[in-house]
Amino acid sequence: MDVFQWLYSDTVKDHFTNPRNVYDPEKDKDFRPDAEGMVGNIKCGDQMMFMLKIEDDIITDVRWKTYGCASAIASTSMLSETIKGMHIRDAYHIKPADIASRLGGLPENKIHCSVLGDKALRAAIDVYLEKKGRAGEFKDEDAQIICKCLNISDKDIEEAVRHGAHDWYTLQEATKIGTVCGSCRARAEELLHEFVHIYG
Amino acid sequence: MDFRFVYMDYNATTPLRPEVRDLMVRALDIYGNASSLHELGRKARAEIEEARANVADLIGAKESSSVYFTSGGSESNNTVFNTMFLIGRKQARRKIITTAIEHPCVLNAAVHLKEEGFPVVFLPVNRDGLVDMDAYRAELGPDVLLVSVMAANNEIGTIENIGEIARLAKVEGAFVHTDATQAVGKIPVSVEEWNVDYLTLSCHKIYGPKGIGALYVRPKTPIEPLIRGGHQENGVRAGTYNNLGIIGFGEAARLAKAELAEYGQGVGRLRAMLRDLILERIPLVRINGHPVQVLPNTLNISFPGAEGESILLSLDMEGIEVSTGSACASGSLDPSHVLMAIGLGPELAHGSIRFSLGRYTTEEDVRYVAEKLPPIIARLRKMSTVPLEEFAQKIR
Ligand SMILES: Cc1ncc(COP(=O)(O)O)c(C=O)c1O
Ligand code: FES
Numbered sequence: 001m002d003v004f005q006w007l008y009s010d011t012v013k014d015h016f017t018n019p020r021n022v023y024d025p026e027k028d029k030d031f032r033p034d035a036e037g038m039v040g041n042i043k044c045g046d047q048m049m050f051m052l053k054i055e056d057d058i059i060t061d062v063r064w065k066t067y068g069c070a071s072a073i074a075s076t077s078m079l080s081e082t083i084k085g086m087h088i089r090d091a092y093h094i095k096p097a098d099i100a101s102r103l104g105g106l107p108e109n110k111i112h113c114s115v116l117g118d119k120a121l122r123a124a125i126d127v128y129l130e131k132k133g134r135a136g137e138f139k140d141e142d143a144q145i146i147c148k149c150l151n152i153s154d155k156d157i158e159e160a161v162r163h164g165a166h167d168w169y170t171l172q173e174a175t176k177i178g179t180v181c182g183s184c185r186a187r188a189e190e191l192l193h194e195f196v197h198i199y200g
Numbered sequence: 201m202d203f204r205f206v207y208m209d210y211n212a213t214t215p216l217r218p219e220v221r222d223l224m225v226r227a228l229d230i231y232g233n234a235s236s237l238h239e240l241g242r243k244a245r246a247e248i249e250e251a252r253a254n255v256a257d258l259i260g261a262k263e264s265s266s267v268y269f270t271s272g273g274s275e276s277n278n279t280v281f282n283t284m285f286l287i288g289r290k291q292a293r294r295k296i297i298t299t300a301i302e303h304p305c306v307l308n309a310a311v312h313l314k315e316e317g318f319p320v321v322f323l324p325v326n327r328d329g330l331v332d333m334d335a336y337r338a339e340l341g342p343d344v345l346l347v348s349v350m351a352a353n354n355e356i357g358t359i360e361n362i363g364e365i366a367r368l369a370k371v372e373g374a375f376v377h378t379d380a381t382q383a384v385g386k387i388p389v390s391v392e393e394w395n396v397d398y399l400t401l402s403c404h405k406i407y408g409p410k411g412i413g414a415l416y417v418r419p420k421t422p423i424e425p426l427i428r429g430g431h432q433e434n435g436v437r438a439g440t441y442n443n444l445g446i447i448g449f450g451e452a453a454r455l456a457k458a459e460l461a462e463y464g465q466g467v468g469r470l471r472a473m474l475r476d477l478i479l480e481r482i483p484l485v486r487i488n489g490h491p492v493q494v495l496p497n498t499l500n501i502s503f504p505g506a507e508g509e510s511i512l513l514s515l516d517m518e519g520i521e522v523s524t525g526s527a528c529a530s531g532s533l534d535p536s537h538v539l540m541a542i543g544l545g546p547e548l549a550h551g552s553i554r555f556s557l558g559r560y561t562t563e564e565d566v567r568y569v570a571e572k573l574p575p576i577i578a579r580l581r582k583m584s585t586v587p588l589e590e591f592a593q594k595i596r
Contacts, residue, residue, distance in 0.1 A: 013517070016510075016513065017514075017517065019583065022583045023583065024582065024583075025582060038585065042546070042547045042550065042585070042586055043546040043547065045507065045535065045546065045550040046507070047585045047586070048585070049585050065583055065584060065585045066583060066584070066585060067505070067507055067550075067584045067585045067586045068507055068510070069507055069508075069509040069510055070509055070510050070513045070514075073510060073583075
């Protein structure tokens with residue numbers, strides 16, 4: 001799909017021009033979130049922040065902010081609507097593809113932009129779980145095994161990147177990934193690159 | 201103000217001038233092959249030679265036979281770099297000096313030579329976008345084969361000191377090329393005054409058709425065809441003559457030359473007006489490019505805190521067409537190499553917009569943009585994770 005065709009679909013345009021739940025520095029002065037999560041880096045051109053109010057593991061309210069392109073704004077707006085009233089476990093497992101399909105699909109080269117909202121949301125939920133002494137509770141539920149030899153998942157790679165493994169060698173040192181048959185390297189490097197962009 | 205359509209992306213390409221269009225409609229029936237000896241061929245040939253003379257006149261070339269028609273700026277630039285490849289691979293003098301802010305067609309041609317083992321230098325520029333002359337002098341020497349510096353930059357509009365750059369290169373016996381694609385038709389361009397050996401220009405930037413351009417080659421300077429075949433263009437560029445494109449180019453060149461002074465004043469006044477209105481209405485912005493040595497139509501501005509593609513699309517929804525320094529829309533996350541080269545840093549480079557005005561821009565257009573832009577920037581900044589105060593110092 002053509003990026004511009006997508007951006008001009010009625011739903012996307014609506015969410016871009018009237019984003020839902022976006023943080024307003026004046027109106028939301030008194031918004032007190034239970035957890036916040038921020039990912040991305042303006043150096044790379046995009047950054048995203050999620051603020052959640054949570055009661056009994058249900059997301060009761062949400063605000064977000066972004067320095068990002070139109071696709072990031074539209075997908076995050078849609079995401080923020082979707083998670084209101086949701087159990088944090090379900091919110092944690094929302095896939096960018098779900099949001100994309102609600103927006104009528106997503107052009108290939110914009111997937112990156114929509115992933116950021118979902119990562120920021122997870123980061124916020126992780127902060128919440130940590131505060132409650134339940135760190136890592138949802139972590140492995142939807143992990144994908146990348147390195148079959150050593151049973152290393154995408155989540156493990158993500159975790160390692162968040163703890164400073166920003167190149168292949170440090171990642172290998174931290175996880176031992178790719179040290180047996182080596183066939184996972186291409187995919188693992190792809191993920192490494194993606195996570196470095198997000199957390200770097 | 202009521203919705204209106206405002207095209208401010210003239211550096212990307214220009215609309216066809218009605219005068220050029222009319223002439224081209226007539227030329228649609230000039231189907232003779234200009235290489236043929238019969239009447240129809242000779243007729244076509246006469247039109248083509250007239251066009252060539254007009255193009256030569258626009259760039260101050262003494263002889264119109266120094267002008268070779270190509271498919272555009274990219275081909276002209278590649279023809280020069282390919283020639284350097286063919287010469288340089290047989291001799292010790294093979295160093296190539298160019299700059300970090302060239303158009304991708306020059307950058308990639310230079311990178312290709314580098315991959316082929318040529319020493320290639322990409323000169324840095326200062327904060328205004330002018331070539332660092334100390335770095336340039338330090339790189340010059342008897343091993344330099346080609347110096348290629350653009351006459352004016354497409355993104356920020358800075359006009360380089362080509363005359364001085366060429367003078368220094370000549371002392372070392374190097375060839376000099378300038379990509380004048382953005383300069384031609386906007387400022388006076390003269391291959392004689394600048395004393396360059398090669399000059400690139402493209403027709404679709406001067407209100408003519410796309411897919412046609414030219415390369416000026418100084419007499420007795422080596423040039424090798426990129427496209428081999430028949431003997432057209434003295435064997436420098438094969439392929440049956442593009443009658444329609446060339447005739448349109450000739451007319452566009454003639455008009456550009458005749459109206460150059462008037463164009464510069466008109467568009468320059470509107471650029472200044474747009475710049476002043478934006479400075480007055482939007483806090484914390486940075487004007488990129490040289491403050492005075494700049495194309496009269498090009499205004500590049502950074503809006504920290506607001507992301508470029510979001511600004512571009514918001515403007516587009518208001519009918520305003522501009523382009524951005526961030527390449528996000530094209531699928532790459534890298535900020536513009538030009539804005540990075542002038543030292544902006546990714547935070548500013550990602551939030552930059554190029555307004556390029558033209559012959560059909562009106563005062564109403566400028567007022568419309570100055571009215572629509574401030575709320576767009578304010579809205580994006582409000583939802584931004586970037587603390588604006590941080591930019592107060594970074595801006596200059
Ligand atoms: C500075 C510069 N050089 C070269 C080109 C390429 O010209 P063309 O589109 O005719 O190949 C452009 C056009 O974008 C340009 O701005
Ligand atoms: S799959 Fe990773 S080393 Fe074999």
